[in-house]
Amino acid sequence: MALENLKEGLRGAVDRITKASHVDEDLVKEVAKDIQRAMIEADIEVQLALELTQKIKDRALEEKPSGGASAREHLIRIIHDEFVDIMGDGTELKLQPQVIMMVGLYGMGKTTTCGKLAAYFQKRGLNTALIAGDTHRPAAYDQLEQVAEDAGVPVYGDPEAEKAPRVVREGMNKFDSYDIVIIDTAGRHSLEDDLIKEIKLIKNIADPDEVILTVDASIGQQAGPQAKAFHDAVGVTKTIITKMDGSAKGGGALSAVAETDAPVAFIGTGERIRDLEEFDPAGFTSRLLGMGDIEKLLEKAEEAVDEEKAEETAKKMLAGEFDLKDMYEQMEMLTSVGPLQKIVDMLPMGPSSISEDEIMSTQAKLDDFRIIMDSMTEEEMENPKKIKGDRIRRIARGCGKSPKDIRELLSHYKKTKKAIKGFSGNRKMRKQIKKQMESGNLNF
Numbered sequence: 111m112a113l114e115n116l117k118e119g120l121r122g123a124v125d126r127i128t129k130a131s132h133v134d135e136d137l138v139k140e141v142a143k144d145i146q147r148a149m150i151e152a153d154i155e156v157q158l159a160l161e162l163t164q165k166i167k168d169r170a171l172e173e174k175p176s177g178g179a180s181a182r183e184h185l186i187r188i189i190h191d192e193f194v195d196i197m198g199d200g201t202e203l204k205l206q207p208q209v210i211m212m213v214g215l216y217g218m219g220k221t222t223t224c225g226k227l228a229a230y231f232q233k234r235g236l237n238t239a240l241i242a243g244d245t246h247r248p249a250a251y252d253q254l255e256q257v258a259e260d261a262g263v264p265v266y267g268d269p270e271a272e273k274a275p276r277v278v279r280e281g282m283n284k285f286d287s288y289d290i291v292i293i294d295t296a297g298r299h300s301l302e303d304d305l306i307k308e309i310k311l312i313k314n315i316a317d318p319d320e321v322i323l324t325v326d327a328s329i330g331q332q333a334g335p336q337a338k339a340f341h342d343a344v345g346v347t348k349t350i351i352t353k354m355d356g357s358a359k360g361g362g363a364l365s366a367v368a369e370t371d372a373p374v375a376f377i378g379t380g381e382r383i384r385d386l387e388e389f390d391p392a393g394f395t396s397r398l399l400g401m402g403d404i405e406k407l408l409e410k411a412e413e414a415v416d417e418e419k420a421e422e423t424a425k426k427m428l429a430g431e432f433d434l435k436d437m438y439e440q441m442e443m444l445t446s447v448g449p450l451q452k453i454v455d456m457l458p459m460g461p462s463s464i465s466e467d468e469i470m471s472t473q474a475k476l477d478d479f480r481i482i483m484d485s486m487t488e489e490e491m492e493n494p495k496k497i498k499g500d501r502i503r504r505i506a507r508g509c510g511k512s513p514k515d516i517r518e519l520l521s522h523y524k525k526t527k528k529a530i531k532g533f534s535g536n537r538k539m540r541k542q543i544k545k546q547m548e549s550g551n552l553n554f
Contacts, residue, residue, distance in 0.1 A: 116361060117398050119148020120193075124186055124399050133181035138170045145189065152361035155334050158196065158368050165192050190395050196368050197391040203348065203375050205234055207289045209282075209316050213309055213340050214324035216297035219352035221250065223324050223378060224294045225257025226386040227350075230376075232263055236289040241281035242267025243312055244296040245274045254294050260383045275311045282316060293318070306343045313344045322348045323372060325363045337366035346370045352378035355385070432527045434491040438483050441476055478511065479519050485509035494523055 123144040130137050142163040149159035166188055175184035203210075210227070214220045224240055231238040240258045242265060244250040251267040258265035266281035278293055285291050293316055295309055313321065323346045325333055340346055349370070351363040354377045367374055374389040483491065485508035490497050497505070502516045 116148050116152035116154070119144060119151065120189070120398050123148070123189065127182050127185055130182070133170075133185055135171060138167055138185065141185070141189075142167045149361060153365075154361035155365040155368075158365055162192055162196060186399070190392075190399060193395045193398070194391040196364060197374055197389075197394065202388055203320065205231070205236065207236070208291075208319035210290065210292045210320045210322060211295065211309075211313060211316055211318035211344070212293060212322050212324060213295055213344060213346070214297055215336060216247070218297065218324045218326045218329070219378060220297060220324040221253050221294050222257055222381075223350055223352055223376075223386070224254065224292050225261045226378065226383055227322075227376070228258065228263045228290070228292055229261035229383045230386055231290045232261060237287075238263045238290040238292065239281075239285040239288045240265040241278055241285070241291060241293045243274045243278045243281075243293045245271045245277060246296045250294070250296070257383070274308055275315055278312050279315050291316075306339075309340075309344050320347050321345055322350055322375065323366070323370065324350050324352055325366045327351055327353045327363050329363060329366075333363055333366040334369040337369045337372075341370040341372065346372040348372050348375040350374070350376045350378065350386075351389075355379045434483055434486065434494050434523060437523055437526060438480065438491070441480055478515060479522070481509050482511055482516060482519050494520060 123141045126141055126144065127133070127137070145166065146159050146163040149162070150156060169188045169192075170185050173184070173188070175181055179187065212220050212224055212227075221244070228238045228240055238261075240254055240261075240263060242251045242254045244254075245268075251269040254267065255265050264285075266277075266284050268277050268280075271277050274296060281293070282291065293312065295312060296305060321344050323337060323340050325337065329336075337346065337349075349363075349367050349372045351367075351374055374391070376386050377389050377394075379385045379387050482505060485505045486497070490501065490505075497516070497520060502513050505511075505516050506513045
């Protein structure tokens with residue numbers, strides 16, 4: 111994930127605080143140096159790193175713990191608060207009629223983000239449309255048309271047009287009755303005069319309620335100056351950081367936010383149309399520090415889980431029934447929530463309770479299990495006891511795995527079923543769950 115260096119550095123600082131015998135000036139200075147180093151290694155602008163760590167030192171040495179908090183808890187809270195501060199207030203986009211203009215350099219994921227943003231509003235009951243305001247990049251219209259189809263929204267554009275302002279004016283007229291209109295604009299490899307002139311013209315025509323800058327997590331320390339140039343030209347109001355699921359350092363994007371004072375509204379967390387996460391600075395910072403973000407995890411689970419399927423599976427579990435199809439559906443639901451690394455980051459597990467290697471190993475095992483089950487017949491999925499000898503060898507050939515891998519899956523299934531059987535045998539718990547299901551108060 112992006113910001114991995116920063117995450118490791120911050121968790122190391124928290125670890126140093128929690129293991130210290132007491133909090134004194136020397137510890138505060140050591141922690142500040144750790145954080146400063148982690149920020150610079152993560153590509154956060156040097157001056158910003160110096161200013162933030164100075165604030166941490168000043169507050170830690172001058173403020174007294176409040177509300178019965180210990181000195182250690184107080185120091186960790188100061189670190190948390192200062193990082194939240196540089197990320198903005200997390201002001202989300204309002205669910206009301208508005209025009210949104212997207213800006214950013216070439217390769218920042220702007221067009222894809224337009225589709226994700228359209229899907230976000232459309233899902234919440236607002237009629238949304240896209241305008242192809244990039245008339246320079248080859249196939250820009252085709253790409254926007256594809257993401258519009260994925261999002262289930264209409265798009266206006268002219269693949270042959272050369273003047274983007276004209277296309278935007280026509281699109282604004284066409285979608286006058288729509289709740290949300292999102293305008294994609296051209297990018298460049300660098301900020302050129304003609305690009306600045308064009309986006310200024312588009313802004314004058316569209317009169318957008320929001321001007322959103324898309325920033326790639328991998329952009330590096332040039333993010334700040336570029337963000338300032340866009341802000342000076344058209345007045346950036348919000349930021350969306352893209353490609354946060356990658357291995358980029360990510361700090362440059364945070365520098366861009368600090369440069370424009372335009373809070374982060376969303377972060378892009380994958381390639382799928384739904385991989386756009388509302389940004390909560392407090393929760394995000396908690397995850398960086400290893401303190402988790404249970405609220406965000408529950409929110410994502412609620413979005414991903416099919417309630418009817420979950421209820422059907424629960425009933426089968428209560429009846430002591432559980433086959434490979436049920437296990438497969440559980441894995442699908444887990445995958446819908448997000449990669450295992452993302453889920454673990456949302457759990458308050460401490461800085462180093464689970465190593466990245468362990469998480470990757472578990473994720474790979476789950477992926478292998480799903481591949482194996484894809485090679486099974488319906489009969490085998492419903493009756494795992496029949497999977498022996500020749501069937502194991504046939505499944506292994508079909509999925510490119512070894513017979514040992516198939517047996518490992520079957521062993522995992524048996525252990526899972528045994529655990530569920532023990533759960534379903536608990537009459538008191540079964541009665542409580544059944545009562546909640548009948549009253550409609552049980553959510554999965």
